[in-house]
Amino acid sequence: MATDQAHIARITAALANIRGITCVVLGGSRAVGGATTTSDIDIGVYYEPDILDLHALNQAVTALDDTHRVDLLASPGAWGNWVNGGAWLHMDGTAVDILLRDRTRVLQACIEAQQGTLHAHYQPGHPHAFMNVMYAGELAVCRVLWSDDETLVTQKMALQKYPVALQNAMIAFFGFEAAFSAGLAEKYAKSGDTYYVRAHIMRSIGALNQVLCGLNRQYCINEKRATARIAMYPIRPLDYKKRVDALVCCPRDTDACAALSTLIREVSELCDAHTGSLAVV
Structure with missing residues (x-):
């Protein structure tokens, strides 16, 4: 062989x-x-x-x-x-x-x-x-x-040097989406429309992944294993992958939204500390 x-x-x-x-x-x-x-x-x-x-x-x-x-x-x-x-x-x-x-x-x-x-x-x-x-x-x-x-x-x-303009755009573009989608999920968390709420939660997590890739000047070429890669980046919320996994599996929509809001605030603080600003829910 x-x-x-x-x-x-x-x-x-x-x-x-x-x-x-x-x-x-x-x-x-x-x-x-x-x-x-x-x-x-x-x-x-x-x-x-x-x-x-x-x-x-x-x-x-x-x-x-x-x-x-x-x-x-x-x-x-x-x-x-x-x-x-x-x-x-x-x-x-x-x-x-x-x-x-x-x-x-x-x-x-x-x-x-x-x-x-x-x-x-x-x-x-x-x-x-x-x-x-x-x-x-x-x-x-x-x-x-x-x-x-x-x-x-x-x-x-x-492209071996990650473009500064791309970093700024990733943080701004996906920072807005993370907060906006999380806000919609939270608004309807008590409505019983679990599909709609969870779809927004997943969009928000996807956007957070992109923000963290940009913040660390790492190209995101595939969403597969994204949280595992981010877990190895120097700039990230503590236990990011573990918390995302738990959030996705959380049985209550309201609890999932609360956990997501906390993650977004932590990512916002990291962005403020290392570069610019990120919209907060």
Whole structure:
């Protein structure tokens, strides 16, 4: 059985010279650390949309797959507008996720990250939102396996320093959302409309996660395991993950709202101490 490094080398060789592909990268936990023996291999494929050879890419993916399944490739747009295509396959039983990224849109997102321009989008698989600047974060933290794209690599280097404008925007944008959503949850906590209340509580927690990522100048590229990552950041409320987990499982809406309000106030104090201000419920 081949090693993961051998799988990654084989994937890179198979994708590198397909027309329209400009860069192949390793992403996810295997790029940033924290991977386990069961972690997927996440491969980012940056492409030129007008010339990408989808047929050749589909053939390459089929050849890499353990059972050589056909039509594994989801073309751009099939999975949504942001996580917009790719393939799920297995190599010696190891799950491999190939994710397509339109390089033109990624480069625009890099500019927006440097400017602190944020916009949120609905995307299956992202319970809070997919942020435009997640594209920039992915590029910043990935490990380049092969590239014929000097512009993309230059942008990656520029993003190694977390932009101050992005930090300010993350705190302001999501600080407002955390407080606003928590306020709505509290307003209706005694109404018996538990779905509505809990949905706002989850939005508020998602926003707090983004605030804490920005405060620590860490790119948030996925909501998965976000609270576990934040638990390792130097600037955070004490026992943040444990308290979020308890809050989510709290049986009474009113008690959950009270616990959330306390967390928001603590994050506000951290923001005041380290940078600017955060709206408070």
